[in-house]
Each structure stands twice: as structure tokens, then as C-alpha cells.
Amino acid sequence: MIPVLFDPLDAALLVLTVGILYWGFDRYRRRFERSDLLIAVALASGVLSFVFVPETFDVVGGVLDIERRYIVVLLLANVVLLGFVFHVLSLARRANDEVSALTRSLSVDQAPTTDGGVETVFVVIPAYNEGDTISTVVSSLPDSVRGYEVQPLVVSDGSADETAANAAENGAMVVEHPINQGQGGALKTGFEIALENDAAIVVTLDGDGQHPPDELERLVAPIVDAEADYVMGSRYLGVDRSGNGVVRRTGIRFFTGVINVLMNTGITDCTNGYRAIRGSMLERLTLTEERFNAPELIIEARKNGLRLEEIPIRIEDRKDGDTKKPKLGFAIGLTRIIFVAWLR
Structure with missing residues (x-):
């Protein structure tokens, strides 16, 4: 066998x-x-x-x-x-x-509609646990600017404090994300609501008090005067009181330089969240980023032919609370989104 x-x-x-x-x-x-x-x-x-x-x-x-x-x-x-x-x-x-x-869709459905008939500047304010500062930010906004009605829109991004209630008490249109989506996710919700309400101009500013509302008129002026479609504020052309350390300032300048090389631009502050965009141009932008949205917006605006302009503005230190930006993750996130947005 x-x-x-x-x-x-x-x-x-x-x-x-x-x-x-x-x-x-x-x-x-x-x-x-x-x-x-x-x-x-x-x-x-x-x-x-x-x-x-x-x-x-x-x-x-x-x-x-x-x-x-x-x-x-x-x-x-x-x-x-x-x-x-x-x-x-x-x-x-x-x-x-x-x-x-789904989260953004549910939040958009919450939003009331404006009366219409009046050209409006929608001021989109993403806010995560900014209950201590949001009242001051909203109440400091003017009722109108350069003949446009100003409509504050606060997107409370999964906040666990009084952010939504305090914003509503001060006259803002308020929607809430049931779960945190990041600043980019909150902006996408705000942009969709603004577009549904036929916003002529969409402005974004932070809910922590770093972006002075008295700079609003200077920010929208180039769009109103038909000189630009996308206006960015720059702390480095203006006044920087943000309290950023040497490492963060160096990182911002480095990534700004990368964008300038890749996109043939001459900007100085790629992470500034104080910006104004012509409403009719906003639909052209493909936005996917939920966290590090500032470079994505710049790259998309440049790729889609929007006229960019950068103006000097003042950036203040946070009025209260701690920054939500990660440290090491901030550099990694910026690197990823810059190259993803540039290549797609």
C-alpha cells in the first residue's frame, strides 16, 4: 500500500x-x-x-x-x-x-425662508459651543451694508451649550446639526440655505469674536462694486491679534506659499475664515471638506474662474473659550486638502 x-x-x-x-x-x-x-x-x-x-x-x-x-x-x-x-x-x-x-439635509429643512424682494448679504457663522460669544457677534452685525440687508445665519454644529438659543435671541436665523460636522460641514449647510434664499453675497465669519463685524462693509465692497467675486481678509496685510504662536504663523505662511505656487496666486493668508463670495458664483464650487475648508474654497474659486481679491483686515484674539483647531492634525489636514482639491 x-x-x-x-x-x-x-x-x-x-x-x-x-x-x-x-x-x-x-x-x-x-x-x-x-x-x-x-x-x-x-x-x-x-x-x-x-x-x-x-x-x-x-x-x-x-x-x-x-x-x-x-x-x-x-x-x-x-x-x-x-x-x-x-x-x-x-x-x-x-x-x-x-x-x-443626511445631517445637513435635516438642518437645511429647519431653516425658515426670508421674505425675498430685497438683496441680501447672508452672514454664515459656523459655531460649536460658542454660547459665551455668539450673542455679541450676532448683535454687532449691522442691519444693512452698502444697500444690502444683512441676514445673520448661525449653524450650531452639534453644540452642547446655549449657542443656538443665544443666537436666536439676538435675531439670527439658526439651524442646528444634531452631530458635529466640522466647520466645513457647517459652512456647506449655511451655503445651501443662503442659496435657497437667493443671497446676493455670502459672508463667512467665526463665532468666537475674532472677526470684527465692523470690517464687513470693506469685505463686501469689491463685490458690490463688481471688482471681485471672492474677497478674502488677510491678517498679515492688516492687524494680527490672534495670538498665534511662531509655529502656527510659520505653518500658515508655508501653506499659503504652497497654494500660491500651485494656483498662481499672490495671497498672504490661506486660513482666514473671514471672506465674502458672490452668491451666484457659489454654486460653481465643489466643496467636500468638513474640517479644513479655507484652502479648498480658495483653490475651487481659482479653478472656477472667480476674481479673487485680498484685503487687509483686523483679527482679534478669541473672546472666550479655547480654539477648536488641532495642532499636529492641522498641518496634516491642510496638506491633504490642498493636494486633493488641486488634483481633482
Whole structure:
């Protein structure tokens, strides 16, 4: 009798094949995920090829100059695992985008509509736990500027304090995000509401008191005078009392330089959130960023042919509370969004 040679690796691969097929079958049975079933069949077929078609090992091993079959199997398993990780991250990102879109949609539905018939400057104020300063910011805004009615719109971005109530008490239109979406997400909600109300000009300013409302007229003047479509304030052309340290100031100047090189611009302050945009031009901009939105807006405006102008403004220190900006994450986030927005 010829003894049957038992290869432990073959046995392990057969068990793995059964496990993969069961996983795919179970996913399809429970949730009818056809893609998961097809992935399971493809993976199981690949694993089985190492058992019943050993020539597969010879091809892969020869290319990689690996003699031991189990090393080839481990290497390919890690490649597949990495693919699964990217697949899961993609699914998580897609789910997050869907939640964000639903959150903004629910918030937009909350917003009342203006009476219409009057050209309006919508002042969009994203605010996260700014209950101590938002009243002063809203009440300091003028009723009109250069013949345009001023409509403050506060987007309370998942605030757990009195931000929404204090803003409403001082005459602002207020909507709330049930969960925090980041400054960029709050601005997208505000922009959509402003567009639905036919805003002639959309201004953005922070809810922490750093952007003086008395600068509003100077900010919208180039748009009113048909000299620009997108006006940015610059603390470096004006007065900087923000209290930023050397590292942050150096970082802002560095990333501003990067944008100038990539987009052929000559701006001085790429992170300033005090800006004015012609309402009719806002729809041209593709905005996806939920956190570091300032560079994305500049790049999108430049790519879509908006006339940019930068004016000197004054930036004050925060009136109360702590900054919401991350430290290390700030540099990483700016790097990512600058190159993503530039390449897309």
C-alpha cells in the first residue's frame, strides 16, 4: 500500500477555503450582499489553486524568487488583508458621507425662508459651543451694508451649550446639526440655505469674536462694486491679534506659499475664515471638506474662474473659550486638502 502524504499546509488552506465560502454565503443569506459573495468565491478559488494547481505556486514563487510555498501564501494573504482594510475604510468613508449629507439635509429643512424682494448679504457663522460669544457677534452685525440687508445665519454644529438659543435671541436665523460636522460641514449647510434664499453675497465669519463685524462693509465692497467675486481678509496685510504662536504663523505662511505656487496666486493668508463670495458664483464650487475648508474654497474659486481679491483686515484674539483647531492634525489636514482639491 502506497502511503498518502498529508500536507498540513494543504489542510489549513482547505479549512480556510471553507471558512471564506461560509462567510460569503452567510453575508448573502443575511444581507444579500452579492459583492461579498463574489469576493468570497474569488478568494476561495485563489486559495484552492495553491492546493490543486501547484503550478500556481511555481509561477508566483518564481516571480518573487521565493522557494517556500507557505511564505508565498503568507505574502499573498497580507496583500489581500491590506485590500480588505482599504475596502472597509472606503465603506466607512461612504457611510460617514451619507450621515453627513443626511445631517445637513435635516438642518437645511429647519431653516425658515426670508421674505425675498430685497438683496441680501447672508452672514454664515459656523459655531460649536460658542454660547459665551455668539450673542455679541450676532448683535454687532449691522442691519444693512452698502444697500444690502444683512441676514445673520448661525449653524450650531452639534453644540452642547446655549449657542443656538443665544443666537436666536439676538435675531439670527439658526439651524442646528444634531452631530458635529466640522466647520466645513457647517459652512456647506449655511451655503445651501443662503442659496435657497437667493443671497446676493455670502459672508463667512467665526463665532468666537475674532472677526470684527465692523470690517464687513470693506469685505463686501469689491463685490458690490463688481471688482471681485471672492474677497478674502488677510491678517498679515492688516492687524494680527490672534495670538498665534511662531509655529502656527510659520505653518500658515508655508501653506499659503504652497497654494500660491500651485494656483498662481499672490495671497498672504490661506486660513482666514473671514471672506465674502458672490452668491451666484457659489454654486460653481465643489466643496467636500468638513474640517479644513479655507484652502479648498480658495483653490475651487481659482479653478472656477472667480476674481479673487485680498484685503487687509483686523483679527482679534478669541473672546472666550479655547480654539477648536488641532495642532499636529492641522498641518496634516491642510496638506491633504490642498493636494486633493488641486488634483481633482
